[in-house]
Amino acid sequence: MSSTLDFARDTFKINPRYRLQWEDAQQCHVLLYPEGLVKLSGTAAEILGRCQQPTRAAELIAELQREYPAADTLADDVMEFLTHARQQEWIKRTED
Amino acid sequence: MTVKPPADKVSIPERAPVPLWLLAELTYACPLQCPYCSNPLELPKSRSSELTTEQWLDVMQQARKLGAVQLGFSGGEPLVRPDVELLVQEGSKMGFYCNLITSALGLTTERITALKNAGLNHLQISFQGSDQETNARFGGSDSFVHKLAMTKEVIRQGIPLGLNFVLHRHNIHQVADFLALADSLGAEFVELANTQYYAWAMHNREQLLPSRQQLQDAEAATNKFRDTSGSRMKVFFVAPDYYDDRPKKCSNGWGTTFITVTPDGDVLPCQSARIIPGLEFPNIRTQTLRDIWLDSTLFQRFRGTAWMQEPCASCPEKLIDLGGCRCQAFMLTGDAASTDPVCSLSPLHHVVTEITDAANAQASSQSSTPAQPLLFRNTSNARKLSAKKETSTS
């Protein structure tokens, strides 16, 4: 990779190769891509759902924290997931 | 709130399986004549038996109801049909992730725009060689310049794209050139897919199977590209399973993941299943997809592990590869329920090593040319083959 997504600085969104949707037959959200699908946990879907439009890590965390004020490890959890999502290339820098 | 990384694979469900993929083979018509084509050797004489647009829409709707989410349009060359754009548009509305698998023949700037507007999620263009001459020789038509132009146009219009380069003995040395070409075009995904030996490829196997050395060189060239190019392009290398000692699962498990519908409406667990004798092939014109998927003898025949013979039946690895490919077992051993002989535990594994030994020997003694010439995939060769078959069986 010539450019890695930097969570401190970059805006990002779902990689256009991937599509997020609810699947009745699986009773969960899935992420579809040319080779198959990934089943998502409810929280993963909630985070990715907010990446349909360009966003930043800090904005995303603030937004979720407003919705779940009691979740005290939220920031760490979200960063852990975003790191995983970046590594899987589910999300991409918007400039790319 | 806790965030768990999701499981990154779909596991085989225990009760009624949910199909993931609908592969719609819209037509067997194709302007190219690749000698490794996976279409049946018996190509239909006319296109009059193809499903209509309405019938395809109905199959798609039924597959979606069963839970399929991936829809692949292939062929032949799917763009031969003028209704592809409409099918993509409707498939997209139904909630399918729509893939189009094409040789780029039949693509134009206007059709790319129409496909994009219809909601196409991914497009795959296949190449037969890394230069004009090789591409024309193996595609049987001079399409290289058009493929390059269409690749650029698809990228320009922003449809996610994958390039597919089918490897065999006569072009596998071009891997590095092809990767450089793909990179210069701006492709993000490349699949270097070794020919798998079914249908036309099986018929031409003696001329197509690369040697072990060629394969190793190609893998080395691929790794070198990955390490040194600094490119953001992703490269997948698919080896031919004849050189492995464990087989590949049949279509990710017979009746677990894939539904293939042929141009004339037969519903199959894999593209090549019709070669297996003694099976009945249900058709979408007379049965519902649900009945076929859940209850037909065809889909039940090799589902799970109950059908297995030894050594698979008591093998600790049986859930990993499900005994390999049924069509390959039939082609190489004459028994579709036997262990895929690619497996080194198969009592007939020598059938495969004899084939690879011959390919290796042929490569080292440059002079020996294969007994028969390459047979290109076209209707006239298909007719000759079926005439030959009739005389030899009567």
Ligand code: SF4
């Ligand atoms: S493999 Fe070649 S001949 Fe067969 S359908 Fe594809 S492009 Fe056409």
Ligand code: SF4
């Ligand atoms: S014996 Fe059968 S189940 Fe065991 S590894 Fe070989 S093919 Fe797979």
